[in-house]
Amino acid sequence: MYSTFLGLETARRGLATARNGMDVTGHNVANASTTGYTRQRADQVASDPYTVPSLGKPVTAGQLGTGVTVEQIERIRDNFLDGQIRTETSKLGNWQAQNDALSEIETIFTEPSDNGLSTLMSNFFSSWQELSKNAESSPLRTTVVQNAVSLANGFKHTYTQLETVKDNLNQLMTIDINDINSKAQQIADLNTQIVNIKAAGDQPNDLMDKRDLLLDDLSKLTNYTVTDHGNGSISIDIGSFNLVDGLTQSVGSFSSTDLTNVTDGALNGINQALTKLQSYEADLNTLAANLIKTVNDAHTGGIDLNGNAGEIFFGSNASTASTDASDIAVNPDIQNDVNLVAAADSSDPSPGNGTNALAIADLQSTLISGLSNVTFSDYYKNLIARLGVDSQESDRMVSNQQALVDQLTNRKDSISGVSLDEEMTNLMQYQYAYQGAARVVTILDSMLDTLINKMAV
Amino acid sequence: MRVTNNMISRTVLNNLSADLSRLQKTQDQMSSGQVVSRPSDDPVVTARVMTLDSVMAQHDQYDRNMNDAQAWLETTDKALGSLTSALQRARTLTIAGANDSLSSTDRNALAQEIDQLTGNVVQIANTSYANRYIFAGTKTTTVPFDSSGNYVAGNTGTLDWEVSQGVKITVNIDGNNAFNPTSITPITSDGSSRIFNMLHDLKAALTNGTSADIANLSGKILGNLDSAIDNTLNLRAEVGAKSNRLQMALNQSAAETLNYKELKSKLNDVDMVKAITDFNMQESVYQAALNTAAQIIQPSLLNFLK
Numbered sequence: 001m002y003s004t005f006l007g008l009e010t011a012r013r014g015l016a017t018a019r020n021g022m023d024v025t026g027h028n029v030a031n032a033s034t035t036g037y038t039r040q041r042a043d044q045v046a047s048d049p050y051t052v053p054s055l056g057k058p059v060t061a062g063q064l065g066t067g068v069t070v071e072q073i074e075r076i077r078d079n080f081l082d083g084q085i086r087t088e089t090s091k092l093g094n095w096q097a098q099n100d101a102l103s104e105i106e107t108i109f110t111e112p113s114d115n116g117l118s119t120l121m122s123n124f125f126s127s128w129q130e131l132s133k134n135a136e137s138s139p140l141r142t143t144v145v146q147n148a149v150s151l152a153n154g155f156k157h158t159y160t161q162l163e164t165v166k167d168n169l170n171q172l173m174t175i176d177i178n179d180i181n182s183k184a185q186q187i188a189d190l191n192t193q194i195v196n197i198k199a200a201g202d203q204p205n206d207l208m209d210k211r212d213l214l215l216d217d218l219s220k221l222t223n224y225t226v227t228d229h230g231n232g233s234i235s236i237d238i239g240s241f242n243l244v245d246g247l248t249q250s251v252g253s254f255s256s257t258d259l260t261n262v263t264d265g266a267l268n269g270i271n272q273a274l275t276k277l278q279s280y281e282a283d284l285n286t287l288a289a290n291l292i293k294t295v296n297d298a299h300t301g302g303i304d305l306n307g308n309a310g311e312i313f314f315g316s317n318a319s320t321a322s323t324d325a326s327d328i329a330v331n332p333d334i335q336n337d338v339n340l341v342a343a344a345d346s347s348d349p350s351p352g353n354g355t356n357a358l359a360i361a362d363l364q365s366t367l368i369s370g371l372s373n374v375t376f377s378d379y380y381k382n383l384i385a386r387l388g389v390d391s392q393e394s395d396r397m398v399s400n401q402q403a404l405v406d407q408l409t410n411r412k413d414s415i416s417g418v419s420l421d422e423e424m425t426n427l428m429q430y431q432y433a434y435q436g437a438a439r440v441v442t443i444l445d446s447m448l449d450t451l452i453n454k455m456a457v
Numbered sequence: 458m459r460v461t462n463n464m465i466s467r468t469v470l471n472n473l474s475a476d477l478s479r480l481q482k483t484q485d486q487m488s489s490g491q492v493v494s495r496p497s498d499d500p501v502v503t504a505r506v507m508t509l510d511s512v513m514a515q516h517d518q519y520d521r522n523m524n525d526a527q528a529w530l531e532t533t534d535k536a537l538g539s540l541t542s543a544l545q546r547a548r549t550l551t552i553a554g555a556n557d558s559l560s561s562t563d564r565n566a567l568a569q570e571i572d573q574l575t576g577n578v579v580q581i582a583n584t585s586y587a588n589r590y591i592f593a594g595t596k597t598t599t600v601p602f603d604s605s606g607n608y609v610a611g612n613t614g615t616l617d618w619e620v621s622q623g624v625k626i627t628v629n630i631d632g633n634n635a636f637n638p639t640s641i642t643p644i645t646s647d648g649s650s651r652i653f654n655m656l657h658d659l660k661a662a663l664t665n666g667t668s669a670d671i672a673n674l675s676g677k678i679l680g681n682l683d684s685a686i687d688n689t690l691n692l693r694a695e696v697g698a699k700s701n702r703l704q705m706a707l708n709q710s711a712a713e714t715l716n717y718k719e720l721k722s723k724l725n726d727v728d729m730v731k732a733i734t735d736f737n738m739q740e741s742v743y744q745a746a747l748n749t750a751a752q753i754i755q756p757s758l759l760n761f762l763k
Contacts, residue, residue, distance in 0.1 A: 032462060106495045112506045112725075122514035129518045133525055133618050136589065136598050344595075348614045352589065352597030358619055364515070365622055377511045385504040388496025395497055406471055410464050417461030424758040 002050060002064065007444045013067035014437030017044055020070045021430040025423050032418040036213030038075045039418045040205055045071045075205045077416050082212065083226075085408045086219035090264040092401035093220040097269025098276075099398045101169060102391035105277060108161045111384045118384075120154040121291075121364075121376055123147045128361035131343055135354035136305070141338035144357075145330060152314065152328045155288050159325040162281050166274065173256065173270050176221050180243070180254050180267075183218050184236065187211055188249045191233045198232040208232075223264035238262060276390055283383045285324035290370040292322045294363050302342030302356030303349040310342025310356070462757065469750040476743040483736045486727045493725055502724050509721045513714065515622070520710055523620050523703045529628045530700045532586040537635070537693045540581050541686060543574050544652075547659060548682045550574075554663050555675035561666050568663035575656045579604055582636055582650075592632040601632045606653025608632045620706060626699060630692055638688035641681045644673060655681045 003009075024042045031037040049063035110116045127147040131140045190211040197204040211234075218224060218236075227235040227246065235246035239261025242252050262268045292314040299313040315321040315331045322328045334340045344353035364376065371379040486492060496503040553559070554567045582602040584591050593601035595614030603609050611632040617625040636650040643654040645661070659678050662670035 102497070103495075106497060109496070111496060112493065112503055112510065118507055118511060119514075122511050126514060126518045129522065129619065133522060133616070134587075134589070135595075348595055348612070350595035350597070350612060350614055352593070352595040352616060353614055355617065358617065358625075361619070362623075377507075381504050381507045381511075384496050384507065385500045388498075388500030388503050391495075391497035392500055406467070410467065413461050413464045413467070414459045417463045419459065419461040420757040420759060422459075424762060428762075 004448070006050070006064070006066070008441060010065070010067035011437045011440040011444065013047060013069060014440070015434060017042070017068045017070055018430045018434035018437060022427065022434070024073055025426050025430065028418045029420065029423050029427075032420060032423075036209050036216065037418070038077045038205070038209050038212070038416040041074050041076055042070045043072050043074050044068050072203055073205060074203070075208060075416075077212075078412065081408065081412050081415070082215075085405065085412060086215065087223075087264075088401060088405050088408060089216065089219040090223045092398065092405050093266040094264050094269040094272070095394050095397040095401055097172075097266040098273045099391070099394035101165065101270070101273035101277065102387070102394050104165055105162065105280065105387060106391055108158060108165070109384060109387065117151075117154050117158060118377060118380055120147075120151045121380070124151045125361050125364035128357050131341070132354035132358035132361055135343035135357055136351035138338060141305075141341045141343070144341055145335055145338055148313070148330045149335065152322075152330055155284070155325040155328045158284060159281065159288075162277060162284070166277055166281075169270050169274050169277070173267065176267050176270070177254055177256060180218065180221055180238075181251070183214050183221075184243045184251045184254070187214050187218075187234070187236065188244050188251050190214070191244070191246055191249050194232040204232070219265065221265045222262050222267045280383060280387060281325075283379070283386075285326070286371065287376065287379050287383070288325035288328050289323060290368050291376055292324070292328060293370070294366075294368060295360060296321055298356065298360045298363065299342050301346065302359075303344040303346055303353075304342045305339040305344075305351055307349045308340075309346075311340055466754055469746075469754060473743070473746055473750065476739065476746055480736070480739045480743060483732055483739060487729070487732045487736065490727050491725050492727055506721060506725050509717055509724075513717050513721075516710060516714055516717065519619065519621050520707065520714070522618050523707050523710070526618050526620060526626060526628045527700055527703050527707075529586060529591065529616075530696050530703070532584065533591055533628075533630060534693060534696045534700070536581050536584040536591065537630075537689055537696065540578060540635070541689050541693070543578050543581065544682060544686045544689060547571060547574055547656065548679070548686065550663075551659060551674055551679055551682060555671055555679070557671065564663045564666050568660050571656060571660045571663060575606070575653065575660070576604075578636075578652065578656065579606060582606070582632060591629060592635055594629070594631040594633075602636070602650070602653075606636070606649035606656075608637065608650050620703065621710075626703070628699075630696070635689070635692060638684065640684040640688060642677070643681070644677060651681075652685050655685060 021042045021044070024040050028039050045068070047066045047069040050066050051063050111118060113119070124144075124147045127140070127144045131137070131144050134140050190207055194204045194207050194211065197207070215226065215236075222238055224236050224238045224243065227237070229235065229246045233246040233249070234244070235242070236244040238254065238258070241254065241258045241261045243254060244251055259267065259271060262271070296312045296314055299310040302310040304310055311318045311331055311333055312321045313331060313334065314328055316327065316329055318331060318333050331340075341357075343355075343357040344350065345355040345359070348355070367373045367375060368379070374382070485494060493499050493502045493506065550567050550570060554564055559567075579602055582592055583600050589597040590599070590601050590611070591597075592611060593599065594612035595616065596610055596612050597616075599610035601608060601611030613631045613633050615627045615631070616629040617627050620626050632650065636652045638651060641651040641655050643651055644658045647654055647657055649657065655678065658681075659674070662674050662678060
């Protein structure tokens with residue numbers, strides 16, 4: 001024989017479970033647009049049945065159900081998808097960082113346009129051509145010097161701006177490294193909390209969401225591998241560098257010397273962008289150095305308007321030649337006295353002789369051995385084309401990766417995201433379940449009322 | 458597939474921003490008039506446009522050089538033309554002077570005119586163009602001939618201007634060439650350039666008027682004058698030929714420039730008709746996307762529950 005009040009207990013469980021389900025639904029609805037939130041579900045199971053302990057079971061047949069209970073509140077999440085998303089996000093971060101840097105570098109070179117280095121070089125050589133026809137002309141000499149100053153400033157400006165981008169990238173790298181370390185610390189803290197809560201037999205769903213969100217964010221910065229220790233704790237390794245130890249919850253301090261372990265993510269992108277930037281800068285310097293050298297050689301071989309041998313043309317003074325784009329300048333002596341422009345060649349120091357000016361103008365179409373036998377403008381054009389191809393590739397990769405990440409995120413959302421329609425349906429379901437269970441209580445109440453109060457004893 | 462509200466809003470947002478960035482790109486092209494505004498838009502076109510730009514800049518420079526050369530040659534031609542007239546006038550006077558029946562007074566009058574002519578020829582020899590003496594070799598800043606026709610400040614330097622890559626043209630005729638032709642053999646050498654020396658001989662012969670002088674007038678002096686005229690005409694022919702050559706090169710260059718411009722325009726100019734059509738299409742796509750977005754994001758079951 002079982003208790004008179006078993007039905008009441010069963011109904012109470014129904015009420016509690018419906019309330020529980022409604023609470024979970026409410027939580028889902030409230031977090032419908034929370035980043036990193038995973039929808040939760042109250043897993044209902046029938047509670048253990050009651051077997052009436054009597055010999056031969058004369059009164060009732062079989063086991064009697066005892067209602068419903070919520071076994072656990074589950075996070076609906078596909079861990080495999082998480083791994084995929086993080087791998088692709090790392091790649092996206094990598095290309096995005098490169099794309100940002102390369103776009104900025106493209107802006108610095110301002111090509112193709114009427115005010116890039118290409119035009120400045122054309123103007124410089126053109127003014128030598130003009131001078132070759134009218135070597136005695138002071139205005140034309142001034143034009144040559146002014147165009148040379150513009151060219152030198154153009155080189156220097158480009159160089160300085162590239163240096164600024166380099167500084168910014170290095171700074172960005174430091175920020176990202178700090179970010180990684182701070183995230184590692186947060187993950188270790190969450191590890192401890194999750195382990196404790198799990199040990200108490202509960203599901204720390206929202207803490208795990210937080211940790212997963214941190215892992216998602218971390219994947220933008222770098223590649224890493226996650227090891228699950230089964231007790232709720234995870235370890236994180238970047239290549240061979242142990243960032244978070246899931247057993248001791250100790251956090252390794254990641255620094256720029258550990259960058260060799262990074263093969264993806266924004267950190268790697270910044271690193272790659274730095275390498276590319278350095279190669280462009282090296283090319284710019286090679287171009288400037290060769291321009292300085294060939295023009296200086298030609299200029300010192302000529303004769304100025306005073307009949308003296310030409311001074312060096314690009315230099316900080318008459319005896320110190322400029323070396324590359326970082327310090328290119330027109331010799332101040334020549335800037336102060338345009339008569340020092342050596343337009344004549346050594347065979348004839350007459351004022352009308354523009355042979356040397358023409359020789360310098362002709363450098364424009366000379367194949368320069370220091371530039372692997374191409375002309376100045378071709379060398380520069382190759383540099384721009386290389387930059388263009390690099391930047392275009394990063395552009396394309398960003399949009400490809402973005403599409404991939406979007407698609408994967410949609411799949412994740414399809415599984416883990418909150419659907420308001422669904423939650424509303426669930427809400428109604430729980431409401432009716434609650435009403436039903438309440439009705440059972442009412443009926444049992446009236447039955448017991450009959451039994452206890454209405455029967456005359 | 459289970460569709461959630463976040464998915465819808467993300468997809469809508471992504472599509473809208475993709476539409477908008479396409480619109481911006483087209484708008485960018487329409488306002489700049491150029492297809493390529495940064496190297497990554499199209500590295501190949503960028504490289505070609507840059508090549509065309511530098512080639513065109515060089516071309517323009519050569520065009521300027523050729524135009525300047527033509528102006529210089531024209532001035533030279535005019536100077537040589539005046540020299541020819543002066544020499545021809547001297548020839549006429551020589552023939553008149555060689556007439557036995559002329560009195561010494563008449564010959565003196567002729568000598569006076571030769572004197573004037575000589576002054577005229579000195580002026581021609583010191584012709585300047587844009588403040589540069591054209592018969593001074595490379596010493597263009599100093600007056601090449603003194604009043605008696607000595608080539609005091611000029612040299613035999615050449616002004617070589619580049620008119621296309623690697624092709625130089627000598628635009629000047631130095632004073633030695635123009636006024637000191639070796640085909641003239643002066644009677645009494647006085648150190649001045651031969652044409653002047655010859656004019657000095659002519660004046661002396663007319664002034665002195667001995668029978669030997671008169672014989673010289675119709676003989677050696679007339680011969681020298683013919684040589685001088687020949688030399689000047691030869692030089693003029695040379696100048697004319699150069700000028701013609703430049704004119705031809707200029708015409709050709711104009712055609713080439715047009716070709717380059719056309720090529721660059723084909724590569725980098727926006728086809729406005731296409732751009733506007735694209736823009737309108739993208740705009741209507743964008744508006745359609747906005748409309749559907751407004752309708753799809755709004756409702757959920759919530760709107761229909763009481």
